[in-house]
Amino acid sequence: MAKPERFLPPDLDIREYLLGLPPHWRVRAIDALGPQAREAFDRAWSAWAHKGQQEPDGGWSTWVIKAGRGFGKTRAGAEWIVGRIAGEQAIRIALVGATLEDARRVMVEGRSGLIEVGAGWVSDWEPSLGRLRFRTGAEAQLFSGASPAMLRGPEHHYAWCDELAKWEKAKDCWDMLQLGLRLGAQPRVLVTTTPVPGPVLKAIMDTPGTITTGGSTRANPHTSASFKRRVEALYAGTRLGRQELEGELLPDAAGALWSVELIERCRVASPSPSGEGLGWGSEASELPGEQAPPQTPPLKGRGFFLPTLIAVDPPSGDGTCGIIACAREGEGVEAIGHVLADHSVTGRSPEGWARAVAAAAEAHGTRDVVAERNQGGDMVRAVLHTSEPRLKVRLRTASKGKAARAEPVAHLFEAGRVRFHGHWPDLEEELRGLIAGGGYEGPGTSPDRADAMVWGLTELMLEGRGAARVREL
Numbered sequence: 001m002a003k004p005e006r007f008l009p010p011d012l013d014i015r016e017y018l019l020g021l022p023p024h025w026r027v028r029a030i031d032a033l034g035p036q037a038r039e040a041f042d043r044a045w046s047a048w049a050h051k052g053q054q055e056p057d058g059g060w061s062t063w064v065i066k067a068g069r070g071f072g073k074t075r076a077g078a079e080w081i082v083g084r085i086a087g088e089q090a091i092r093i094a095l096v097g098a099t100l101e102d103a104r105r106v107m108v109e110g111r112s113g114l115i116e117v118g119a120g121w122v123s124d125w126e127p128s129l130g131r132l133r134f135r136t137g138a139e140a141q142l143f144s145g146a147s148p149a150m151l152r153g154p155e156h157h158y159a160w161c162d163e164l165a166k167w168e169k170a171k172d173c174w175d176m177l178q179l180g181l182r183l184g185a186q187p188r189v190l191v192t193t194t195p196v197p198g199p200v201l202k203a204i205m206d207t208p209g210t211i212t213t214g215g216s217t218r219a220n221p222h223t224s225a226s227f228k229r230r231v232e233a234l235y236a237g238t239r240l241g242r243q244e245l246e247g248e249l250l251p252d253a254a255g256a257l258w259s260v261e262l263i264e265r266c267r268v269a270s271p272s273p274s275g276e277g278l279g280w281g282s283e284a285s286e287l288p289g290e291q292a293p294p295q296t297p298p299l300k301g302r303g304f305f306l307p308t309l310i311a312v313d314p315p316s317g318d319g320t321c322g323i324i325a326c327a328r329e330g331e332g333v334e335a336i337g338h339v340l341a342d343h344s345v346t347g348r349s350p351e352g353w354a355r356a357v358a359a360a361a362e363a364h365g366t367r368d369v370v371a372e373r374n375q376g377g378d379m380v381r382a383v384l385h386t387s388e389p390r391l392k393v394r395l396r397t398a399s400k401g402k403a404a405r406a407e408p409v410a411h412l413f414e415a416g417r418v419r420f421h422g423h424w425p426d427l428e429e430e431l432r433g434l435i436a437g438g439g440y441e442g443p444g445t446s447p448d449r450a451d452a453m454v455w456g457l458t459e460l461m462l463e464g465r466g467a468a469r470v471r472e473l
Helices: 014-019 023-031 035-043 073-087 100-108 170-180 199-206 225-235 239-244 260-266 350-363 378-387 402-414 425-433 448-463
Strands: 062-067 092-097 122-126 131-134 139-144 158-162 188-193 210-215 308-313 320-329 336-342 368-372 392-396 418-420
Touching: 062 073, 062 199, 073 092, 073 100, 073 158, 073 188, 092 100, 092 170, 100 139, 100 158, 139 170, 158 170, 170 199, 188 199, 199 210, 199 260, 260 402, 260 418, 260 425, 308 350, 308 448, 320 350, 320 448, 336 448, 350 368, 350 378, 368 378, 368 448, 378 392, 392 448, 402 418, 402 448, 425 448
Parallel strands: 062 188, 062 210, 092 139, 092 158, 158 188, 308 368, 336 418, 368 392
Antiparallel strands: 122 131, 131 139, 308 320, 320 336
16 A cells, blocks of 8 residues: 655745754654655755855845854855856856865865755866856856966956955955956855954955854754864863854954964065965975975075074974974164964874975075974984984074063064065964963964974074164164
8 A cells, every 4th residue: 555645734844844853753754755855855955054054135245154163154155156057147256265276175076065066057177277167158267365366357247255264365366356246237255264363354344235144163953963062172162162163253362462463564475476475375284195395496596585494393292393484684683584484284203294394494495493392302303304414403492481482573573573474374373372471372282383483583583693683672
């Protein structure tokens, strides 16, 4: 005998109904829908989207989803783009990530990216060109938040900007994007980001025509409950938790030695010919295996800064090894310090982080290394020489706490005597977490990257020839 056909009440919120069932009943209820109904229901974004992912009403020009990790920002972005493609014809779309690799890996090929979410609409994906074509005639082109020149010229109907707070040249790229959003009757842009403090995101949110939604990690009912419990146990109540889990755009910590405004004031455009900066991202460990960072002509040979050194804060156990490239320009009270790149690595063996130090030294055309000896003593020198015998290693002993050592270097920033050549979110968050008087309120238990930078600038500006008279300030 055939099973009787069941009907659901027409006013039933099927999403709320299913989520309200015990897990074992939920599985049975979804299975009872049948394969075609399950597929259609899975694709019915409006049925599953939670409130913070739903497109706002009204005539907005910019929609910012500012939310915690696991909130569903990427899925919301991909679904919004698919909705534009389904409703219009040959539109042009800009997909802007922190880097081209991030845009490809997250926005296009990711688990919640356009290929997965818009599978029925995609006709061709050309990774080498960064171009995604759809069967309606629409095209989406990838761009990098580190390359404003790429956005000069192309015109678009819509744009999706992911993790804008991580963009190396956020203001320049945002400006170029806005000038190119001039196709169609109502060009619009969606920004999906975790709210790392910075002037560009705040200015966008304060602009007339911008609507901001978002929320905490807990707001997404589809995120793993075990993940939520684990990260809340680790970070609830901390500044990092308020930013990364609650989705708050935090002000500077009270008494912080470095503020967002101070770092931005010291940041300069790179003098490199490519205009892409002298660094290679915030984490050298993003590179595959144990490969060295991409090579650039040595700075000494290009006539920019002299001397250059690699500053190292060795890790305790398998933590982060802070590896920061620093340089000095000029002598005495006229000397200017330069922070060139963050090559820090995490979870490496002593041999692994020593190889990263040697690779950074080679990339910057220097053999000079300054390292803290408190973690490992003379072993630090031995492991570095095992990796590269030609390194000139100077070990320094920390007699003060990290924040106390950082205060004189923060004063150099305030005096306009340090230049920041790049955008390194991990390093900058640690700097903003160092509190005058000895505290630390940044991510992790120790500001390893910030401490390495402090060792480097101290050596060049406060202890070396270039700073013999700095204390006259």
